[in-house]
Each structure stands twice: as structure tokens, then as C-alpha cells.
Amino acid sequence: MANTLNGKTAITGIGETKYSRGTDKSSIGLMLEASIKAIHDAGLKPNQVDGIIPYCLGPVGEEVMTGLGLTDVRFSAQTPMGGASPVAALQCAAAVIAAGVCNHVLVVLGRRGYSDARVTTRLAAMPQFRQIAEFENPVGAFAPAQLYAPMIRRHMELYGTNPDQFAEVAVAMRNHAMLNDNAIMKSPLTVEDHHNSRMISDPYRLFDCCLESDGGTAVIVSSSEYAKDTRAPVTILGVGEGHPDSPSTITQRPDMLELGLSKAAPRVFEMAGVKHKDIDVAEIYDCFTGMVIAEIEDLGFCEKGEGGPFVEGGRIRLGGELPVNTHGGLLSQAHIAGMNHVYELVRQLRHEGGAAQVPNAQIGLVTGYGDLGDGSLAIMQRAS
Amino acid sequence: MSEYLKPLPEPSIDSQPFWDGLKEGRLLLQTCSDCGTVRHYPRPMCEKCQSMECHWTEATGRGQLYxxxxxxxxxxxxxxxxxxxxxxxxxxxxxVRIQTQLLGGAKVGDLRVGTPIEVVLDRATDEWVLPYVRLVK
Structure with missing residues (x-):
């Protein structure tokens, strides 16, 4: 079972729109713009796309088919795991391609996260947050910042994780965004700026929190058979998802600090047949600075509790041992729910990372995290 | 009475007894009638033994800060x-755990994992009583 999806598929095309705060485009417009770029990048005509996985919120698959003029779609689905959805969608795409159902699956996300309803309003209406809405909204808990801050507060109390380490994550992401032409936050950020930013929900300050952005991103997953003749394929070596125990609420989880990613990571590393030291670049879902620390632990780069010290000393910056979020992440590039992380990993492994290129990157990983603890992970390799 | 501006619970079939209990001044927890496991938030099945039989037991209202x-x-x-x-x-x-506001003017710097806590009930509107917590004096 472990190697079922190993090397069966590759990402053959990527596309992104301009990321912004404010747009005159609709969500479906952003999706279609990113999609057609990805389709052309893969060397395909639209009608060769025979599978689609749109993001779990926003315009549905039928609208994507209508918009692109697709007439022979054989598979459509959603992977409803919030920010873990895009990477989980890669597993879904790889599985249906490996099974022979499809040849080319479009995974696409477009959103007006800045221009439409903001996060607090959106969450209260989402079915996966039903228990939060019933029990926690009436007493004042609404937003992800409030729901995730207690996780990292406990991490601080148990392991001594501190705000300097959160600041290091924020500064590293900002430094990377400053190298990226398609990033929203381009002005320098210091540790002092981080510590002086206003408190949102203790211990999280403004610069611990991700952006809310408008934009679209898409990738094409193809069979390896097709991929080998394309311009710059990136092979999916391993991919998977994991869910925490009691996924519908954080508070009732046996161990509040154990994320779904901790279950996916060993399976995906085994499927990929690579070791942690083989990872040249990591795109890690960074809704909050502390989540990067927690995910680094659950990925197995260090023991639980050691993630704070791990990020110190420039280790996650370009030039460090494990460059993280070379595009600037959700914290400083844009919040495209992690589809931008998938795009960036492919860009890095194609050696098209521009000023933020990790020299000679061969193997990298991308994570997703969402809906209070669901996790997903893909490990990819530059095609030789 | 001024207009109540905060959201109020929308109970489900499974959670209604919890909210009814609060109105009577009691913090009730759902308890499996087959294996005795206490669960929260309320839901139809015991995750330990998959029994759908349950009853409601009154909690002590004491606990520790997590x-x-x-x-x-x-x-x-x-x-x-x-x-x-x-x-x-x-x-x-x-x-089981609850998440709610800590009343009584506690300072965040004084809090520790394991600090003793007690539940206090507070009437939000004519219809609703909500559970809060405070430090044990």
C-alpha cells in the first residue's frame, strides 16, 4: 500500500493571478484566469482537462466546466478541509489518475478573501464549524486567531516557546516576500516591528496572523506518462492527508497540540521514499506563525516542543538549512488558502524561483492545514 | 432591558438537554448509559463503545485551566x-473540556496550566443561561 501513488503523477502546469487586497474580478473570474494559465503551461488545450477539483468554498465545478468550455469531464470532487484542501486535492487527483479515471486533473482556487465577507463572518456560516458556533460564539470565541491562540499558548507553557520565535517566522516570510514580484507585503519587517504590533488574541499579534487576500491559483496534475514529454514536470513522490482525533472541535481533542499532519507525515515520507535531510525546500501552511512551528514538529524535523528553537538562527530563511515559504507564505505573500504554496513548490523545483530560488533544489514538500486541525502533505521531485 | 447584541446558541436535538439544564441552574454532561464515558460537545453516539443510549449527569463545576x-x-x-x-x-x-470566558478580573500573566477553576452560570436573556468560569478563590 505504501507506494501506491509514488511517481504515478506529476504537476505539469501552474497558473496564478495577481494577488491583491481589492479586485474588480469575481471569484469565478479569478479561478478561470488561473486555470487557463495552468492549462497552457501544461501544454494542453482546455478540453483535454478531464477532471476538476475546485476549492471547497466558492464557485462549484459546474461553473468551472461552463467557464472553460470543458465537455468531457469524467471526475469532479471537492476536498472540504479548509486550508488543507489544496494539498489533499493533489492526493485525490493522483488517486483518480492512477486508477485510470482521468488523465489531467485541474485543481483550482479563486477567492475574494479581502473584498468579500471577511473570515469571522464566513466561519459562523460553515457547517464544519457548527459546534463552535453553538458553544463558543455565544461566549466570545469566533475567529481562527482566537481558536488557535490557545493551542500555541499551551505549547509556550509546556515547552517554553516564545514570541521571539514567532517573530523569526514572521520576519523570514517577509524577507522572502520582498523577493517576490507577486507578493502583497513588500516593506521590511523587524523583530521589533513584530513585538510592537497590536495584540489580536494573546499571544498572537497582528504580524503573527495571515493576510486576507484576493486572487486565484491553479495547477494541473497529469499522469507521469504524459508528463515526461512536457516542459518542466514535477513528480509527486508522496501525498496524503490526516485528521486529528475529534476533528470538529479543538477543545475536545485528547491532545490539543497533535495535528492531523502528524498522522499524514510518516505515511507520506514512506511513500516518497525520502528522508528529512533530502528536503531542500518546504512550503508550510502558515495561517499563524505558531502553526509553522507546530507543523515543523509534526512533520518530524524535530521532536514535539523543539519547533521554537528549530526556527531560530536563520534555519528557515533562504540560505538556511530548511528554507520555508520562499514565496512569503500566507503571512506576507497572499492568503490563497495554500494553493499558492503548491504553486511555489513547483516553481522552486523547476528552478524558476527568481531571486528567491533555493540553489539546485531537487526535492521539496508542501503542507496544508485547515478546519481546526486537518493536515495534508505532498513531497515532490524535480524530474530528471 | 437593552437589546442583547451577542450571538445566542442554536441548539440541536442532541444538545437541547444541555441548554435546558443551564436554565435550571445545572451544568449537565452527556453520559453514555452503556460504558459511562462522559462526552462533550453533545452528540448522538459514544465514541468509545458506539452506544446511542445516553443520560445526563450533573457536573461538579470544578476543573483545571488547560x-x-x-x-x-x-x-x-x-x-x-x-x-x-x-x-x-x-x-x-x-x-471533558469547556471553552468560555474567564470572569472576575484575572490577569493573564497570573494564569498557569492546572490553575483551579470553577464554573459560574450567568443569565444572558430571559431565555438563555450561559456557562462561564472564574478562578477558585
Whole structure:
């Protein structure tokens, strides 16, 4: 079972729109713009796309088919795991391609996260947050910042994780965004700026929190058979998802600090047949600075509790041992729910990372995290 | 009485007895009638033995602080006047957790994992009583 999806598929095309705060485009417009770029990048005509996985919120698959003029779609689905959805969608795409159902699956996300309803309003209406809405909204808990801050507060109390380490994550992401032409936050950020930013929900300050952005991103997953003749394929070596125990609420989880990613990571590393030291670049879902620390632990780069010290000393910056979020992440590039992380990993492994290129990157990983603890992970390799 | 501006619970079939209990001044927890496991938030099946038979037992209202956050940003207009406020995650003696506001003017710097906590009930409207917590004196 472990190697079922190993090397069966590759990402053959990527596309992104301009990321912004404010747009005159609709969500479906952003999706279609990113999609057609990805389709052309893969060397395909639209009608060769025979599978689609749109993001779990926003315009549905039928609208994507209508918009692109697709007439022979054989598979459509959603992977409803919030920010873990895009990477989980890669597993879904790889599985249906490996099974022979499809040849080319479009995974696409477009959103007006800045221009439409903001996060607090959106969450209260989402079915996966039903228990939060019933029990926690009436007493004042609404937003992800409030729901995730207690996780990292406990991490601080148990392991001594501190705000300097959160600041290091924020500064590293900002430094990377400053190298990226398609990033929203381009002005320098210091540790002092981080510590002086206003408190949102203790211990999280403004610069611990991700952006809310408008934009679209898409990738094409193809069979390896097709991929080998394309311009710059990136092979999916391993991919998977994991869910925490009691996924519908954080508070009732046996161990509040154990994320779904901790279950996916060993399976995906085994499927990929690579070791942690083989990872040249990591795109890690960074809704909050502390989540990067927690995910680094659950990925197995260090023991639980050691993630704070791990990020110190420039280790996650370009030039460090494990460059993280070379595009600037959700914290400083844009919040495209992690589809931008998938795009960036492919860009890095194609050696098209521009000023933020990790020299000679061969193997990298991308994570997703969402809906209070669901996790997903893909490990990819530059095609030789 | 001025208009109540905060959201109120929308109970489900499974959770209605919890809210009814609060109105009577009792913190009731759902308990498996087959294996005795206490569960929260209310749901139809015991995750330990998959029994769908349950009854409701009154909690002691005592527990320990598991973790917390102090909210400064006005995420909801109904809470604007209370900022900043502390949200505590409390492990009750019965083994389940609740998340709610920590009342009584506690300072966030004085809180520790394991700090003793007790539940206090507060009437929000004619229809609704909500559970809060405070430090044990």
C-alpha cells in the first residue's frame, strides 16, 4: 500500500493571478484566469482537462466546466478541509489518475478573501464549524486567531516557546516576500516591528496572523506518462492527508497540540521514499506563525516542543538549512488558502524561483492545514 | 432591558438537554448509559463503545485551566465593550473540556496550566443561561 501513488503523477502546469487586497474580478473570474494559465503551461488545450477539483468554498465545478468550455469531464470532487484542501486535492487527483479515471486533473482556487465577507463572518456560516458556533460564539470565541491562540499558548507553557520565535517566522516570510514580484507585503519587517504590533488574541499579534487576500491559483496534475514529454514536470513522490482525533472541535481533542499532519507525515515520507535531510525546500501552511512551528514538529524535523528553537538562527530563511515559504507564505505573500504554496513548490523545483530560488533544489514538500486541525502533505521531485 | 447584541446558541436535538439544564441552574454532561464515558460537545453516539443510549449527569463545576487566550481585537460588535477578555479552555473534573470566558478580573500573566477553576452560570436573556468560569478563590 505504501507506494501506491509514488511517481504515478506529476504537476505539469501552474497558473496564478495577481494577488491583491481589492479586485474588480469575481471569484469565478479569478479561478478561470488561473486555470487557463495552468492549462497552457501544461501544454494542453482546455478540453483535454478531464477532471476538476475546485476549492471547497466558492464557485462549484459546474461553473468551472461552463467557464472553460470543458465537455468531457469524467471526475469532479471537492476536498472540504479548509486550508488543507489544496494539498489533499493533489492526493485525490493522483488517486483518480492512477486508477485510470482521468488523465489531467485541474485543481483550482479563486477567492475574494479581502473584498468579500471577511473570515469571522464566513466561519459562523460553515457547517464544519457548527459546534463552535453553538458553544463558543455565544461566549466570545469566533475567529481562527482566537481558536488557535490557545493551542500555541499551551505549547509556550509546556515547552517554553516564545514570541521571539514567532517573530523569526514572521520576519523570514517577509524577507522572502520582498523577493517576490507577486507578493502583497513588500516593506521590511523587524523583530521589533513584530513585538510592537497590536495584540489580536494573546499571544498572537497582528504580524503573527495571515493576510486576507484576493486572487486565484491553479495547477494541473497529469499522469507521469504524459508528463515526461512536457516542459518542466514535477513528480509527486508522496501525498496524503490526516485528521486529528475529534476533528470538529479543538477543545475536545485528547491532545490539543497533535495535528492531523502528524498522522499524514510518516505515511507520506514512506511513500516518497525520502528522508528529512533530502528536503531542500518546504512550503508550510502558515495561517499563524505558531502553526509553522507546530507543523515543523509534526512533520518530524524535530521532536514535539523543539519547533521554537528549530526556527531560530536563520534555519528557515533562504540560505538556511530548511528554507520555508520562499514565496512569503500566507503571512506576507497572499492568503490563497495554500494553493499558492503548491504553486511555489513547483516553481522552486523547476528552478524558476527568481531571486528567491533555493540553489539546485531537487526535492521539496508542501503542507496544508485547515478546519481546526486537518493536515495534508505532498513531497515532490524535480524530474530528471 | 437593552437589546442583547451577542450571538445566542442554536441548539440541536442532541444538545437541547444541555441548554435546558443551564436554565435550571445545572451544568449537565452527556453520559453514555452503556460504558459511562462522559462526552462533550453533545452528540448522538459514544465514541468509545458506539452506544446511542445516553443520560445526563450533573457536573461538579470544578476543573483545571488547560490553556487560554486574551482577545484584544473586536471580532464581534457584541463583545466590543468587554475587550480585552480572557477565553479559558478548562478541563472539568469529569474529563471533558469547556471553552468560555474567564470572569472576575484575572490577569493573564497570573494564569498557569492546572490553575483551579470553577464554573459560574450567568443569565444572558430571559431565555438563555450561559456557562462561564472564574478562578477558585
Amino acid at each position: 490553556t487560554w487566550t486574551e482577545t484584544h481585537h473586536p471580532f464581534h460588535f457584541g463583545f466590543k465593550g468587554e475587550l480585552p477578555y480572557i477565553l479559558a479552555t478548562v478541563e472539568l473534573d469529569e474529563g
